[in-house]
Amino acid sequence: MDEMISLDGALDLIGKRYVKLKADSRQALKECSRIEVFEKNTILVKADQYSKALMFIITGALRAYYLKDGKDISDWFAFETDFICEINSFFLEKPSDHYFETLEKSTIMIIPKESIMKLCDQHHDIERLARYSTTKTMIGLQRRLVSLQFETALQKYNNLLAVYPHITQRVSLSHIASFLGITLETLSRIRNPRNGI
Numbered sequence: 717m718d719e720m721i722s723l724d725g726a727l728d729l730i731g732k733r734y735v736k737l738k739a740d741s742r743q744a745l746k747e748c749s750r751i752e753v754f755e756k757n758t759i760l761v762k763a764d765q766y767s768k769a770l771m772f773i774i775t776g777a778l779r780a781y782y783l784k785d786g787k788d789i790s791d792w793f794a795f796e797t798d799f800i801c802e803i804n805s806f807f808l809e810k811p812s813d814h815y816f817e818t819l820e821k822s823t824i825m826i827i828p829k830e831s832i833m834k835l836c837d838q839h840h841d842i843e844r845l846a847r848y849s850t851t852k853t854m855i856g857l858q859r860r861l862v863s864l865q866f867e868t869a870l871q872k873y874n875n876l877l878a879v880y881p882h883i884t885q886r887v888s889l890s891h892i893a894s895f896l897g898i899t900l901e902t903l904s905r906i907r908n909p910r911n912g913i
Contacts, residue, residue, distance in 0.1 A: 721774050723749055726825040730772065733797040734848050741839040748831035754818045761816035766809075767802040768829040776822025777886050780814040781894075790895040792856075793819075793880065793887060799849040801829075819887055864897050872896045873906050 723746045731737060737745065751774070754760065761767040763782065771778075773796055780792035780800070791814060794800040804810040806829055836843040863872050873896060876883060883892065884907075893903040 721751065721823055723751060723825065726751065726772060726774050729774065729797055730845065735841055735845040737841050737845070738839070741835070741841050744835055744839060745827070745842060748835070749825050749827045751823060751825050754822050754824065756818055756821050758818045758822075759815055760818065761802050761805075761812050761814065763813060763815055764811045765805075767805040767812055767816070770799060770801045770806065770827045770829065770832050772825040772827070773798050773800065774823040774825055776824070777819040778816055778822060779819055779887070779891060780816050781891075782814050788894065790891045793883065793891075793895065795880065795886070799853070803853075819891075869896065869898045869902050870906050872898070873903065 726749075727737065727742050727746060754776075760771075760778070773794055775796055778794045778800060779790050780794075780802075781788055781790045783789070792800070800816070802812045802814060802816065805812050832842070832846060836846050859875075863875060867875065873892075876892070876896065889903055889907075890900055893900045896903065
Protein backbone atom coordinates (compact mmCIF):
# COMPACT_ATOMS: atom_id res chain seq x y z
CA MET A 717 0.00 0.00 0.00
CA ASP A 718 1.16 3.55 -0.72
CA GLU A 719 2.52 5.55 2.18
CA MET A 720 -0.48 6.91 4.02
CA ILE A 721 -0.88 10.67 4.16
CA SER A 722 -1.66 11.86 7.68
CA LEU A 723 -4.52 14.13 8.68
CA ASP A 724 -1.90 16.82 9.29
CA GLY A 725 -0.70 16.41 5.71
CA ALA A 726 -4.28 16.71 4.43
CA LEU A 727 -4.84 19.84 6.52
CA ASP A 728 -1.62 21.31 5.11
CA LEU A 729 -3.03 20.78 1.60
CA ILE A 730 -6.30 22.47 2.60
CA GLY A 731 -4.34 25.40 4.03
CA LYS A 732 -2.40 25.86 0.78
CA ARG A 733 -5.41 25.45 -1.52
CA TYR A 734 -8.21 27.08 0.46
CA VAL A 735 -7.96 28.63 3.93
CA LYS A 736 -5.12 28.43 6.46
CA LEU A 737 -6.79 27.34 9.66
CA LYS A 738 -5.92 28.56 13.13
CA ALA A 739 -4.37 25.99 15.45
CA ASP A 740 -7.54 25.33 17.48
CA SER A 741 -9.70 25.07 14.34
CA ARG A 742 -7.23 22.73 12.73
CA GLN A 743 -7.16 20.48 15.78
CA ALA A 744 -10.97 20.41 16.00
CA LEU A 745 -11.26 19.45 12.33
CA LYS A 746 -8.56 16.83 12.73
CA GLU A 747 -10.37 15.21 15.66
CA CYS A 748 -13.60 14.62 13.71
CA SER A 749 -12.04 13.54 10.39
CA ARG A 750 -10.62 10.29 9.12
CA ILE A 751 -8.61 9.18 6.10
CA GLU A 752 -9.52 6.17 3.99
CA VAL A 753 -7.94 4.63 0.92
CA PHE A 754 -10.24 3.25 -1.79
CA GLU A 755 -9.26 1.08 -4.71
CA LYS A 756 -10.10 2.05 -8.31
CA ASN A 757 -13.75 1.58 -9.33
CA THR A 758 -15.05 1.62 -5.75
CA ILE A 759 -18.61 2.93 -5.47
CA LEU A 760 -18.62 5.35 -2.52
CA VAL A 761 -22.24 6.46 -2.84
CA LYS A 762 -25.14 4.79 -4.64
CA ALA A 763 -28.28 6.39 -6.00
CA ASP A 764 -31.10 6.41 -3.43
CA GLN A 765 -28.62 6.22 -0.56
CA TYR A 766 -28.09 9.00 1.95
CA SER A 767 -24.57 10.39 2.09
CA LYS A 768 -23.80 12.75 4.93
CA ALA A 769 -20.09 13.33 4.53
CA LEU A 770 -17.85 15.95 3.00
CA MET A 771 -14.91 14.40 1.18
CA PHE A 772 -11.55 16.02 0.49
CA ILE A 773 -9.51 14.22 -2.17
CA ILE A 774 -5.88 13.93 -1.13
CA THR A 775 -4.83 11.73 -4.04
CA GLY A 776 -6.83 10.14 -6.82
CA ALA A 777 -9.91 10.95 -8.86
CA LEU A 778 -13.67 10.56 -8.50
CA ARG A 779 -16.65 10.98 -10.72
CA ALA A 780 -20.32 11.48 -9.99
CA TYR A 781 -22.70 9.88 -12.46
CA TYR A 782 -26.33 8.95 -12.79
CA LEU A 783 -28.22 6.33 -14.73
CA LYS A 784 -30.86 7.51 -17.19
CA ASP A 785 -32.78 4.83 -19.07
CA GLY A 786 -29.92 2.44 -18.33
CA LYS A 787 -27.33 4.88 -19.68
CA ASP A 788 -24.37 5.93 -17.55
CA ILE A 789 -23.98 9.74 -17.65
CA SER A 790 -21.01 11.44 -15.97
CA ASP A 791 -21.99 14.62 -14.18
CA TRP A 792 -18.91 15.67 -12.22
CA PHE A 793 -15.19 14.96 -11.90
CA ALA A 794 -13.07 15.68 -8.85
CA PHE A 795 -9.32 15.39 -8.40
CA GLU A 796 -6.61 16.15 -5.84
CA THR A 797 -7.45 19.02 -3.45
CA ASP A 798 -11.11 19.07 -4.50
CA PHE A 799 -13.93 18.82 -2.00
CA ILE A 800 -16.93 16.78 -3.09
CA CYS A 801 -20.19 15.75 -1.47
CA GLU A 802 -23.58 14.47 -2.55
CA ILE A 803 -25.42 17.80 -2.58
CA ASN A 804 -28.98 16.50 -2.18
CA SER A 805 -28.08 14.44 0.88
CA PHE A 806 -25.70 16.93 2.42
CA PHE A 807 -27.83 20.06 2.12
CA LEU A 808 -31.40 18.86 1.54
CA GLU A 809 -31.54 15.62 3.58
CA LYS A 810 -32.64 13.73 0.46
CA PRO A 811 -31.32 10.48 -1.02
CA SER A 812 -28.64 10.77 -3.66
CA ASP A 813 -29.46 11.07 -7.35
CA HIS A 814 -25.91 10.06 -8.19
CA TYR A 815 -23.38 7.33 -7.86
CA PHE A 816 -19.89 8.37 -6.72
CA GLU A 817 -17.07 6.20 -8.05
CA THR A 818 -13.29 6.27 -7.73
CA LEU A 819 -11.54 6.43 -11.10
CA GLU A 820 -8.14 5.70 -9.55
CA LYS A 821 -6.90 4.41 -6.23
CA SER A 822 -7.84 7.35 -4.03
CA THR A 823 -6.93 8.65 -0.59
CA ILE A 824 -9.77 10.68 0.86
CA MET A 825 -10.28 12.71 4.03
CA ILE A 826 -13.86 12.18 5.24
CA ILE A 827 -15.64 14.70 7.46
CA PRO A 828 -19.13 13.86 8.78
CA LYS A 829 -21.79 16.48 8.03
CA GLU A 830 -22.79 16.85 11.69
CA SER A 831 -19.21 17.61 12.62
CA ILE A 832 -18.58 20.16 9.87
CA MET A 833 -21.83 22.00 10.64
CA LYS A 834 -20.96 22.17 14.33
CA LEU A 835 -17.43 23.35 13.58
CA CYS A 836 -18.76 26.06 11.24
CA ASP A 837 -20.75 27.46 14.18
CA GLN A 838 -17.72 27.36 16.46
CA HIS A 839 -14.87 28.45 14.17
CA HIS A 840 -15.08 31.34 11.70
CA ASP A 841 -12.17 30.08 9.61
CA ILE A 842 -13.81 26.66 9.16
CA GLU A 843 -17.03 28.42 8.15
CA ARG A 844 -14.97 30.40 5.62
CA LEU A 845 -13.43 27.16 4.34
CA ALA A 846 -16.91 25.61 3.89
CA ARG A 847 -18.18 28.73 2.12
CA TYR A 848 -15.14 28.89 -0.16
CA SER A 849 -15.35 25.23 -1.16
CA THR A 850 -19.13 25.50 -1.73
CA THR A 851 -18.68 28.61 -3.86
CA LYS A 852 -16.01 26.84 -5.94
CA THR A 853 -18.45 23.98 -6.55
CA MET A 854 -21.26 26.36 -7.51
CA ILE A 855 -19.01 28.18 -9.99
CA GLY A 856 -18.06 24.84 -11.54
CA LEU A 857 -21.72 23.85 -11.88
CA GLN A 858 -22.59 27.22 -13.43
CA ARG A 859 -19.74 26.88 -15.91
CA ARG A 860 -20.95 23.39 -16.82
CA LEU A 861 -24.52 24.62 -17.35
CA VAL A 862 -23.38 27.43 -19.66
CA SER A 863 -21.15 25.00 -21.54
CA LEU A 864 -23.95 22.49 -22.12
CA GLN A 865 -26.37 25.18 -23.29
CA PHE A 866 -24.26 27.45 -25.46
CA GLU A 867 -20.95 25.93 -26.53
CA THR A 868 -20.06 23.76 -29.50
CA ALA A 869 -18.62 20.31 -28.92
CA LEU A 870 -15.13 21.62 -29.67
CA GLN A 871 -15.51 24.54 -27.27
CA LYS A 872 -16.73 22.21 -24.51
CA TYR A 873 -13.75 19.92 -24.98
CA ASN A 874 -11.18 22.73 -25.12
CA ASN A 875 -12.64 24.38 -22.01
CA LEU A 876 -12.53 21.07 -20.15
CA LEU A 877 -8.84 20.70 -21.07
CA ALA A 878 -8.19 24.25 -19.87
CA VAL A 879 -9.54 23.34 -16.43
CA TYR A 880 -8.16 19.76 -16.34
CA PRO A 881 -5.18 19.56 -18.74
CA HIS A 882 -4.44 15.90 -17.94
CA ILE A 883 -7.99 14.59 -17.82
CA THR A 884 -7.62 12.38 -20.90
CA GLN A 885 -4.82 10.46 -19.15
CA ARG A 886 -6.97 9.85 -16.06
CA VAL A 887 -10.57 9.55 -17.24
CA SER A 888 -11.95 7.28 -19.97
CA LEU A 889 -13.07 8.98 -23.18
CA SER A 890 -16.57 7.51 -22.78
CA HIS A 891 -16.92 9.24 -19.39
CA ILE A 892 -15.60 12.51 -20.86
CA ALA A 893 -18.01 12.32 -23.80
CA SER A 894 -21.02 11.76 -21.55
CA PHE A 895 -19.90 14.64 -19.30
CA LEU A 896 -19.70 16.94 -22.32
CA GLY A 897 -23.07 15.79 -23.61
CA ILE A 898 -21.64 14.49 -26.90
CA THR A 899 -21.18 11.07 -28.45
CA LEU A 900 -17.93 9.17 -28.22
CA GLU A 901 -17.69 9.37 -32.03
CA THR A 902 -17.93 13.18 -31.91
CA LEU A 903 -15.25 13.32 -29.23
CA SER A 904 -12.99 11.09 -31.33
CA ARG A 905 -13.40 13.41 -34.33
CA ILE A 906 -12.58 16.44 -32.19
CA ARG A 907 -9.45 14.75 -30.85
CA ASN A 908 -8.41 13.52 -34.33
CA PRO A 909 -9.66 16.09 -36.85
CA ARG A 910 -7.82 14.35 -39.72
CA ASN A 911 -10.34 11.54 -39.50
CA GLY A 912 -13.02 13.82 -40.93
CA ILE A 913 -16.73 13.53 -40.29
